[in-house]
Amino acid sequence: MGKSGSGVRCLGAGTVVGVAALLALGLAGCAKTTPSKGVPPTTTTAAPTTLAPTTAAPTTAAPTTTAAAGAGAAPCTSSDLSVAATQSNGAAGTLTEMFTATNTSAAPCSMNGYPTTAPYGPQPQGETVVEGNLALTVVPIPSTEGAIGGPAQTVTLAAGHQAVFFIQWSDVPSGTTVCPDADGISFNTPTPSSYLLVTYSFEPCGTQIEQSVILPAGTSF
Numbered sequence: 377m378g379k380s381g382s383g384v385r386c387l388g389a390g391t392v393v394g395v396a397a398l399l400a401l402g403l404a405g406c407a408k409t410t411p412s413k414g415v416p417p418t419t420t421t422a423a424p425t426t427l428a429p430t431t432a433a434p435t436t437a438a439p440t441t442t443a444a445a446g447a448g449a450a451p452c453t454s455s456d457l458s459v460a461a462t463q464s465n466g467a468a469g470t471l472t473e474m475f476t477a478t479n480t481s482a483a484p485c486s487m488n489g490y491p492t493t494a495p496y497g498p499q500p501q502g503e504t505v506v507e508g509n510l511a512l513t514v515v516p517i518p519s520t521e522g523a524i525g526g527p528a529q530t531v532t533l534a535a536g537h538q539a540v541f542f543i544q545w546s547d548v549p550s551g552t553t554v555c556p557d558a559d560g561i562s563f564n565t566p567t568p569s570s571y572l573l574v575t576y577s578f579e580p581c582g583t584q585i586e587q588s589v590i591l592p593a594g595t596s597f
Contacts, residue, residue, distance in 0.1 A: 449532045452477075452485035453569035461576040462540075465597040469548040472524070472597055475563075475574065476540050477590070479533035486532040487590040489566040490516070491541055495558040495580060496573070510556050513584040517544055524597060528589045540595055542588040545580035555581040566590060 456479055463474040479485055499508035519525040524542045531539045549555055560575040 449484040449486040451567035452479065452487045452533065452565050453567070454563070454565055454572050455570065456481040456485050457565070457572070459563050459572050459574045461574065463597075466547070469546055470544060471547050471578070472542055472544040473576065473578070474540050474542055474597070475561075475576075476538050476593070477533075478538045479535055482535050484532055484534045486530055487539060487566050488530040489528045490587065490589050491566055492564040492568065493543065493561045493587055495561050495578075495585060497556055497558040497560075507559065509562070510558060510580070511583075512556075512580060515584050515586055517542060517586040517588045522597075523595050524588045524591070526589065526591060526595070529591075531590050531592050538593040539590050540593055541590050542597075544586040545578070545584075546582045547579065549581050553581075555579040 457477045458480050459475055459477045461473050462476040465472045465474075477487075493514060494509045495512055496507055496509050498505045499510070500506075501508070517525045519527075521544075524544075533539055543561065547555070556579065558576075558578050558580060560573055560577075563572045563574050564570070
Protein backbone atom coordinates (compact mmCIF):
# COMPACT_ATOMS: atom_id res chain seq x y z
CA MET A 377 0.00 0.00 0.00
CA GLY A 378 1.37 3.37 -0.95
CA LYS A 379 2.38 5.92 1.58
CA SER A 380 1.34 9.51 1.20
CA GLY A 381 3.99 12.17 0.93
CA SER A 382 3.84 15.91 1.36
CA GLY A 383 4.49 18.95 -0.75
CA VAL A 384 2.62 20.44 -3.68
CA ARG A 385 3.98 22.69 -6.41
CA CYS A 386 1.99 24.67 -8.98
CA LEU A 387 3.34 24.60 -12.53
CA GLY A 388 2.52 27.47 -14.86
CA ALA A 389 3.08 27.22 -18.58
CA GLY A 390 6.74 26.85 -19.48
CA THR A 391 7.96 26.13 -15.96
CA VAL A 392 10.91 23.73 -15.73
CA VAL A 393 10.71 21.32 -12.82
CA GLY A 394 13.43 19.63 -10.84
CA VAL A 395 15.18 16.75 -12.50
CA ALA A 396 15.49 17.29 -16.27
CA ALA A 397 12.28 19.19 -17.00
CA LEU A 398 9.24 17.15 -15.97
CA LEU A 399 7.03 19.71 -17.67
CA ALA A 400 8.64 18.99 -21.05
CA LEU A 401 8.10 15.26 -20.60
CA GLY A 402 4.46 15.05 -19.74
CA LEU A 403 2.75 18.00 -18.22
CA ALA A 404 2.95 20.15 -21.32
CA GLY A 405 0.96 17.49 -23.09
CA CYS A 406 -1.52 17.27 -20.22
CA ALA A 407 -2.12 20.99 -20.41
CA LYS A 408 -3.64 20.52 -23.88
CA THR A 409 -6.51 18.49 -22.42
CA THR A 410 -9.78 20.36 -22.03
CA PRO A 411 -12.13 17.95 -20.26
CA SER A 412 -15.74 19.01 -20.14
CA LYS A 413 -17.78 18.67 -16.99
CA GLY A 414 -18.57 15.06 -16.29
CA VAL A 415 -16.16 13.76 -18.96
CA PRO A 416 -13.44 11.47 -17.66
CA PRO A 417 -10.02 12.54 -19.01
CA THR A 418 -8.71 9.16 -20.22
CA THR A 419 -4.97 9.68 -20.70
CA THR A 420 -2.40 7.32 -22.13
CA THR A 421 1.37 7.63 -22.51
CA ALA A 422 3.44 5.34 -24.68
CA ALA A 423 6.73 6.91 -23.61
CA PRO A 424 7.86 9.43 -20.98
CA THR A 425 8.31 12.13 -23.61
CA THR A 426 4.60 12.82 -24.17
CA LEU A 427 1.18 12.53 -22.60
CA ALA A 428 -1.58 12.21 -25.19
CA PRO A 429 -4.99 12.72 -23.57
CA THR A 430 -8.09 11.31 -25.24
CA THR A 431 -11.71 11.67 -24.24
CA ALA A 432 -13.97 8.87 -23.06
CA ALA A 433 -17.76 8.71 -23.19
CA PRO A 434 -19.44 11.55 -21.25
CA THR A 435 -21.17 11.03 -17.95
CA THR A 436 -23.85 13.58 -17.13
CA ALA A 437 -25.72 14.41 -13.96
CA ALA A 438 -27.95 17.14 -12.65
CA PRO A 439 -25.67 19.63 -10.87
CA THR A 440 -25.97 19.99 -7.13
CA THR A 441 -24.36 22.46 -4.78
CA THR A 442 -22.85 21.90 -1.37
CA ALA A 443 -24.40 23.89 1.44
CA ALA A 444 -21.06 25.41 2.37
CA ALA A 445 -20.68 28.12 -0.23
CA GLY A 446 -22.40 30.81 -2.22
CA ALA A 447 -24.19 30.34 -5.50
CA GLY A 448 -22.48 31.35 -8.71
CA ALA A 449 -18.96 30.74 -7.44
CA ALA A 450 -16.22 30.94 -10.06
CA PRO A 451 -14.52 27.69 -11.14
CA CYS A 452 -11.63 26.69 -8.91
CA THR A 453 -8.14 26.99 -10.38
CA SER A 454 -5.08 25.18 -9.13
CA SER A 455 -3.83 28.38 -7.52
CA ASP A 456 -6.95 28.34 -5.31
CA LEU A 457 -6.21 24.86 -3.96
CA SER A 458 -3.84 22.69 -2.01
CA VAL A 459 -4.08 18.95 -2.72
CA ALA A 460 -2.80 16.08 -0.59
CA ALA A 461 -3.24 12.33 -0.19
CA THR A 462 -5.24 11.86 3.00
CA GLN A 463 -6.59 8.31 3.42
CA SER A 464 -5.90 4.81 2.06
CA ASN A 465 -8.01 1.71 1.65
CA GLY A 466 -7.35 -1.66 0.06
CA ALA A 467 -8.77 -5.13 -0.43
CA ALA A 468 -8.51 -8.08 -2.83
CA GLY A 469 -5.62 -6.72 -4.85
CA THR A 470 -7.05 -3.21 -5.32
CA LEU A 471 -5.76 -0.13 -3.50
CA THR A 472 -7.60 3.18 -3.27
CA GLU A 473 -6.33 6.56 -2.12
CA MET A 474 -8.43 9.58 -1.19
CA PHE A 475 -7.01 12.96 -2.18
CA THR A 476 -8.34 16.11 -0.51
CA ALA A 477 -8.45 19.49 -2.24
CA THR A 478 -8.70 22.48 0.11
CA ASN A 479 -9.75 25.97 -1.00
CA THR A 480 -6.89 28.12 0.28
CA SER A 481 -8.19 31.31 -1.33
CA ALA A 482 -10.38 33.93 0.32
CA ALA A 483 -13.34 33.42 -2.03
CA PRO A 484 -15.64 30.49 -2.80
CA CYS A 485 -14.97 28.44 -5.93
CA SER A 486 -16.56 25.39 -7.54
CA MET A 487 -15.59 22.22 -9.42
CA ASN A 488 -17.65 19.85 -11.52
CA GLY A 489 -16.44 16.67 -13.20
CA TYR A 490 -13.17 14.83 -13.54
CA PRO A 491 -9.84 16.45 -12.71
CA THR A 492 -6.99 15.73 -15.11
CA THR A 493 -4.47 13.49 -13.37
CA ALA A 494 -1.42 11.50 -14.42
CA PRO A 495 0.95 9.43 -12.26
CA TYR A 496 4.61 10.36 -12.60
CA GLY A 497 7.86 8.72 -11.58
CA PRO A 498 11.45 7.99 -12.68
CA GLN A 499 11.74 7.39 -16.42
CA PRO A 500 14.81 6.70 -18.58
CA GLN A 501 15.78 9.35 -21.10
CA GLY A 502 18.96 8.65 -22.96
CA GLU A 503 21.65 8.00 -20.39
CA THR A 504 19.81 9.76 -17.60
CA VAL A 505 16.72 9.20 -15.48
CA VAL A 506 14.10 11.95 -15.26
CA GLU A 507 10.70 12.43 -13.64
CA GLY A 508 8.04 11.80 -16.29
CA ASN A 509 4.51 10.54 -16.74
CA LEU A 510 4.12 6.78 -16.44
CA ALA A 511 2.72 4.78 -19.37
CA LEU A 512 -0.67 4.23 -17.74
CA THR A 513 -4.20 4.95 -18.93
CA VAL A 514 -6.49 6.91 -16.58
CA VAL A 515 -10.10 5.68 -16.69
CA PRO A 516 -13.23 6.37 -14.60
CA ILE A 517 -13.94 4.40 -11.44
CA PRO A 518 -16.99 2.25 -12.34
CA SER A 519 -20.39 3.29 -11.01
CA THR A 520 -20.63 -0.16 -9.40
CA GLU A 521 -17.97 0.95 -6.90
CA GLY A 522 -20.53 2.86 -4.84
CA ALA A 523 -20.04 6.46 -3.72
CA ILE A 524 -16.56 6.82 -5.21
CA GLY A 525 -17.99 5.86 -8.61
CA GLY A 526 -20.71 8.49 -8.36
CA PRO A 527 -21.69 10.90 -11.16
CA ALA A 528 -20.43 14.42 -11.70
CA GLN A 529 -21.94 17.17 -9.62
CA THR A 530 -21.10 20.75 -8.81
CA VAL A 531 -19.12 20.93 -5.57
CA THR A 532 -18.75 24.48 -4.25
CA LEU A 533 -16.06 25.24 -1.69
CA ALA A 534 -16.15 28.18 0.68
CA ALA A 535 -12.76 29.49 1.78
CA GLY A 536 -11.06 26.79 3.84
CA HIS A 537 -13.53 24.08 2.79
CA GLN A 538 -12.66 20.82 1.05
CA ALA A 539 -13.62 18.40 -1.71
CA VAL A 540 -12.21 14.95 -2.46
CA PHE A 541 -11.41 12.63 -5.34
CA PHE A 542 -10.15 9.05 -5.44
CA ILE A 543 -7.45 7.15 -7.33
CA GLN A 544 -7.64 3.35 -7.53
CA TRP A 545 -5.18 0.78 -8.91
CA SER A 546 -4.14 -2.87 -8.84
CA ASP A 547 -1.19 -3.98 -6.74
CA VAL A 548 -1.02 -7.44 -8.37
CA PRO A 549 1.85 -7.87 -10.89
CA SER A 550 1.05 -9.40 -14.27
CA GLY A 551 3.45 -12.26 -14.99
CA THR A 552 7.04 -11.08 -14.79
CA THR A 553 6.17 -7.42 -15.41
CA VAL A 554 7.53 -5.17 -12.68
CA CYS A 555 5.07 -2.63 -11.28
CA PRO A 556 6.49 0.89 -11.82
CA ASP A 557 7.36 3.26 -9.00
CA ALA A 558 5.20 6.37 -8.94
CA ASP A 559 6.37 9.39 -6.98
CA GLY A 560 3.03 11.20 -7.17
CA ILE A 561 0.35 12.53 -9.49
CA SER A 562 -0.03 15.69 -11.48
CA PHE A 563 -3.40 17.36 -10.89
CA ASN A 564 -5.37 19.91 -12.85
CA THR A 565 -8.85 21.18 -12.01
CA PRO A 566 -11.87 20.15 -14.15
CA THR A 567 -11.78 23.66 -15.63
CA PRO A 568 -8.16 23.54 -16.81
CA SER A 569 -5.67 25.85 -15.15
CA SER A 570 -2.08 25.14 -14.12
CA TYR A 571 -0.82 21.82 -12.76
CA LEU A 572 -0.05 20.83 -9.20
CA LEU A 573 2.43 18.07 -8.46
CA VAL A 574 1.13 16.04 -5.52
CA THR A 575 3.75 13.77 -3.96
CA TYR A 576 2.50 10.30 -3.14
CA SER A 577 4.51 7.06 -3.43
CA PHE A 578 2.74 4.03 -4.87
CA GLU A 579 3.29 1.12 -7.29
CA PRO A 580 0.44 0.77 -9.77
CA CYS A 581 0.43 -2.58 -11.57
CA GLY A 582 -1.07 -3.30 -14.97
CA THR A 583 -1.85 -0.78 -17.68
CA GLN A 584 -4.31 1.62 -16.06
CA ILE A 585 -5.46 3.42 -12.94
CA GLU A 586 -8.99 4.56 -12.13
CA GLN A 587 -10.14 7.92 -10.79
CA SER A 588 -13.34 9.53 -9.57
CA VAL A 589 -14.99 12.85 -10.28
CA ILE A 590 -14.63 15.64 -7.74
CA LEU A 591 -16.88 14.69 -4.81
CA PRO A 592 -18.08 16.46 -1.65
CA ALA A 593 -15.98 16.15 1.49
CA GLY A 594 -17.29 13.31 3.60
CA THR A 595 -17.59 10.88 0.66
CA SER A 596 -16.22 7.57 1.89
CA PHE A 597 -14.79 4.45 0.27
